[in-house]
Structure formats: structure tokens, C-alpha cells
Amino acid sequence: MPQVLEFKLPDLGEGLTEAEIVRWLVEVGDVVAIDQPVVEVETAKAMVEVPCPYGGVVTARFGEEGKELPVGAPLLTVAVGTVEPSGSTAESGSGTGAAGAESSGSGKVLVGYGTGAPPVRRRRVRPEGLSAPAAAPAAPATSVVPDRVRGPVAVVSPLVRKLARQHDLDLRQLSGSGPDGLILRADVESAIRSVAEAPQQAAVTDQASAGPAGERIPLRGVRGAVADKLARSRREIPDATCWVDADATELMAARAAMNGAGGPGAGPKVSVLALLARICTAALARYPELNSTVDQEAREIVRLSGVHLGFAAQTERGLVVPVVRDAQGRNTESIGAEITRLTEAARTGTLKPAELTGGTFTLNNYGVFGVDGSTPIINHPEAAMLGVGRIVPKPWVHQGELAVRRVVQLSLTFDHRVCDGGTAGGFLRYVADCVEQPAVLLRTL
Incomplete structure (x- = not known):
């Protein structure tokens, strides 16, 4: 006898507790296979296609596109033991029958998060309902008349x-x-x-509770996650910012030489961001205090051995920070290739949750927006962020004479709990020296 199993929104990992339905990939009445993606959801980390661990006929979907669901909420129900949309039942040799329903599903783990074994709710299927099943309409809310008024009206x-x-x-x-x-x-x-006055009172109450008039945009998804993280950073981290102007003329010349060497087919171009990222890894090797985090409960500073370098990327879905893993062991070309790959994934919304978490230091190139400076907010729970403004021609004293040079402003925001200004200043000065004289970097390569 066919049984209907309920598939709930699985635990998506990385501390995520909810997701927004972006697009249904199946309709009610469709036949689905085990581990077939059935819905595309957007979490605070990335876009994810969620596969269903059961095979059979979809009998109901829960939630319209654009609705947010908590982890554990029902996604859809599947009539297991039926593989024909016409309503005829068939024995299944692939584990989708009633016997297979006794298992906990496919048991497969999705990339970046786990489906787990969602609990199931079983009910009998109406034999005539499988060819064109539909979700049962929700019962309308009704007011219960008290027993005292069910008799004759006085x-x-x-x-x-x-x-x-x-x-x-x-x-x-x-x-x-x-x-x-x-x-x-x-x-x-x-x-x-009372009836006549109720709408007026409701309007006054609604206006008072609504606050300022205007368009209201829900803080959810990526935007909500960014808002929560930035607010937590400001709330918990006693940050300070120092900055310096640097002459980037030699760095830009070195980049041009790298990209001009070897001629056509020599490989992808080296980006300014890749060069700055490599400079950051060298600076963090000298000043490891800034590659750390604070365990507030234990009142301990945790020095981190690996440099997982995050970089800010603006996408249509909002600001995301992909992470280059183990950047301390990569050269400029390797870092550049990984930045390119992650940036493309960010733009297409295919970043995995694991590629957006675990950063230990963030590089923020806000110069692409045409601004010179900023005071970056630390990407909690990291200890520092380097901000880079636009590189523009400016009057500059070079070798004792006034000249037009390519100048950039560098800003370092740091957690004052992990180090004092001397360490932060030393880090920033080393970065500026490498920008002004790229040969300085050769000592640490």
C-alpha cells in the first residue's frame, strides 16, 4: 500500500536556521527519484538546491516562492511506493516502496551541508488521488461561539x-x-x-505601530545575515582604525611587467587584488596577532595557524565574503586564480556555504566603487580588515621632487583586544612598503 512521507527542510549546516524558497523544481503530481533536487532555496550563505531523499509522486508542496521556512518545517510530501503518475501502484526495486519507506531516506550528504535523516509522517493515500494529487486546503479560521449563546437569542x-x-x-x-x-x-x-469605531481605532493603532511611513524591505537572506554580522561586530569588538597613503606607482609597474612577460598564452592576468592579497599573507606572517580571534567566554586570544583570506565581493544578492583557504601557502598566481573562481561563483549564486565561512582576515577593495577611503567594519569574529581605496594619479613628492604618482589610501581596522596600535601600525606600514617597493616582498617569498 503506498504511503505518503513528509520531507522537511534539512539542517543546512553552518548555523543556518532558515531558508527562503526561491524556485520550486517540481510540481504536485510529478514523479521524483531519490536524491533528485526538488527546490532551490536561498540561505544567508548561498543558493542551494535541496534534494529529496525519497522517490515517488509529489502530493503536496508547502510554501510559496519567496516564503521563508525554518529548518524542520515541511517542504513537500511524496507518495512512496508509486512511480506512475497515472495512479497505478507498482512494486519498486529501488527502495522507494513501502519497505524502502521504513529506512531513513537516501542517507546521502549534500556538498556543504547534510540532509540528515528527516523524520517522516505517514498517512494513507486515497487510491484515486495519485494521478493528480494536490495539497489539502488549509481549514479556514472560525470563531467558536461560546456555549452560553448557542441557545435561543434573548x-x-x-x-x-x-x-x-x-x-x-x-x-x-x-x-x-x-x-x-x-x-x-x-x-x-x-x-x-463599536463596529463603526473599530476601523478608525485600528487605523490609528496600525499607524502608531508602523513607525515612519515609507517602503519596508525585509532584512533576510544575505542582506539579513550581513546586517546581523555587522551589528554584532560593532556590539562586541572594540575596533580602531589607522590609515596611510602609499605610492603605488611601482606596484602597478610590477603588475604590468608580470602581465607583459611571456606574451600571449602566458596565463591569466595578475590582478591588483591578487597582489594585495599576497602582500597581506606576508604581513600576517610578520604580525600573527592580526590573524586571530577572541574567545570571549574563555577570555583568551586564539592565534590561528592558517590564513583563510576573505575578500569582499559585491553581487546582485548583496555583499558576500568568499574565502581563499590556506592563502599562506599560495603564490600570487594561485591566489589570483582562486579569487577569480570564487568571484564568478559569487556572481552566479553558486557559492557553497563552506566557501563563505571560516575566514581569519578580510581584504576589502572598496576602491572599485570610486572612493578613496573608508573605516571598514571587522568581519566578526575576525580581528582585522584591510581596506583599499582607488589608485589614482596625485601630486606626490618623489625623490625630493614634486611628481604625479599613482597613490592609494590603505585603512586597517583592528580589534584592540588582540594588539595595540604599535602592532597594527607595523602591519600597515609593512603593507605600504610592499606597495611602494614591491622588491621588499621578495624577502618573504
Whole structure:
């Protein structure tokens, strides 16, 4: 006998507790295979296609596109043991029958998060309902009339009844002020006034509770996650910022030489971001205090051995920070290739949750927006972020003479709990020296 199994939104990992339905990949009545993707959801980390661990006929979907669901909420139900959309049942040799339903599903683990073994809810299937199953409509909310008003209405006067009918009043819902609860004309008139005043009172209440008028945009998905993280950073981290202007003329010349060497087919171009990322890994090797985090409960600073370098990327879905893993062991070309790959995945919304978490230091190139400087907010729970402004020609004293040079402003925001200004200044000065004299970097390669 076919059984209907309920598939719930699985635990998506990385501390994610909810997801927004972006696009359904199946319709009610479709036949699905085990581990077939059935819905595309957006979490605070990435876009994810969720596979169903059961095979059979989809009998119901829960949630419209654009709706947010918590982990553990029902996604859809599948009639297991039926593989024909026409309604005829068939024995399944692939584990989708009633016997297979006793298992906990496919048991496969999705990349970046686990489906786990969602609990199932079984109910019998109506034999005639499998060819074109549909979700049962939700029962309308009804008000329960108290037992005291289910009997005869305590009304004597026909005028009272007529007045109530003219104003669509249910006399069973009124309490009479007359003897033995008799409903009087004054009771009906009072109810009429209450009904008339209710919309005005509701409008005043709604206006008062709504706050300032204007368009309201829900803080959810990526935007909500960014808002929560930035607020937590400001709330928990005593940050400070230092900055310096640097002459990037030699760095840009070195980049041009790298990209011009070897001629056509020599490989992908080296980006400024890749060069700055490599400079950061060298600076963190000298100043490891900034590659750390604070365990507030234990009141300990945790020095991290690996440099997992995050970089800010603006996408249509909002600001995301992909992470280059083990950047301390990569050269400039390797870092550049990984930045390119992660940036493309960010733009297409295919970043995995694991590629957006675990960073230990962040590089923020806000110069692409045409601005010179900023005071970056630390990407909690990291200890520092380097901000880079635009590189533009400016008057500069070079070798004792005024010249036009390519100048950039560098800003370092750091957690004052992990180090003092001397360490932060030393880090920033080393970065600036490498920008002004790229040969300095050769000492640490």
C-alpha cells in the first residue's frame, strides 16, 4: 500500500536556521527519484538546491516562492511506493516502496551541508488521488461561539431584531443588559457604535505601530545575515582604525611587467587584488596577532595557524565574503586564480556555504566603487580588515621632487583586544612598503 512521507527542510549546516524558497523544481503530481533536487532555496550563505531523499509522486508542496521556512518545517510530501503518475501502484526495486519507506531516506550528504535523516509522517493515500494529487486546503479560521449563546437569542422586541439585521449584527454575540440577559435596543446601538469605531481605532493603532511611513524591505537572506554580522561586530569588538597613503606607482609597474612577460598564452592576468592579497599573507606572517580571534567566554586570544583570506565581493544578492583557504601557502598566481573562481561563483549564486565561512582576515577593495577611503567594519569574529581605496594619479613628492604618482589610501581596522596600535601600525606600514617597493616582498617569498 503506498504511503505518503513528509520531507522537511534539512539542517543546512553552518548555523543556518532558515531558508527562503526561491524556485520550486517540481510540481504536485510529478514523479521524483531519490536524491533528485526538488527546490532551490536561498540561505544567508548561498543558493542551494535541496534534494529529496525519497522517490515517488509529489502530493503536496508547502510554501510559496519567496516564503521563508525554518529548518524542520515541511517542504513537500511524496507518495512512496508509486512511480506512475497515472495512479497505478507498482512494486519498486529501488527502495522507494513501502519497505524502502521504513529506512531513513537516501542517507546521502549534500556538498556543504547534510540532509540528515528527516523524520517522516505517514498517512494513507486515497487510491484515486495519485494521478493528480494536490495539497489539502488549509481549514479556514472560525470563531467558536461560546456555549452560553448557542441557545435561543434573548430578544423580545421585533424592533431590536430589525435594527440588528439592518447593521449585520449577530445577536448571538451580544450580551444583554436587561433582566436575565435580555438584549435591549441600547445594547444593539452600543454594538453598532463599536463596529463603526473599530476601523478608525485600528487605523490609528496600525499607524502608531508602523513607525515612519515609507517602503519596508525585509532584512533576510544575505542582506539579513550581513546586517546581523555587522551589528554584532560593532556590539562586541572594540575596533580602531589607522590609515596611510602609499605610492603605488611601482606596484602597478610590477603588475604590468608580470602581465607583459611571456606574451600571449602566458596565463591569466595578475590582478591588483591578487597582489594585495599576497602582500597581506606576508604581513600576517610578520604580525600573527592580526590573524586571530577572541574567545570571549574563555577570555583568551586564539592565534590561528592558517590564513583563510576573505575578500569582499559585491553581487546582485548583496555583499558576500568568499574565502581563499590556506592563502599562506599560495603564490600570487594561485591566489589570483582562486579569487577569480570564487568571484564568478559569487556572481552566479553558486557559492557553497563552506566557501563563505571560516575566514581569519578580510581584504576589502572598496576602491572599485570610486572612493578613496573608508573605516571598514571587522568581519566578526575576525580581528582585522584591510581596506583599499582607488589608485589614482596625485601630486606626490618623489625623490625630493614634486611628481604625479599613482597613490592609494590603505585603512586597517583592528580589534584592540588582540594588539595595540604599535602592532597594527607595523602591519600597515609593512603593507605600504610592499606597495611602494614591491622588491621588499621578495624577502618573504
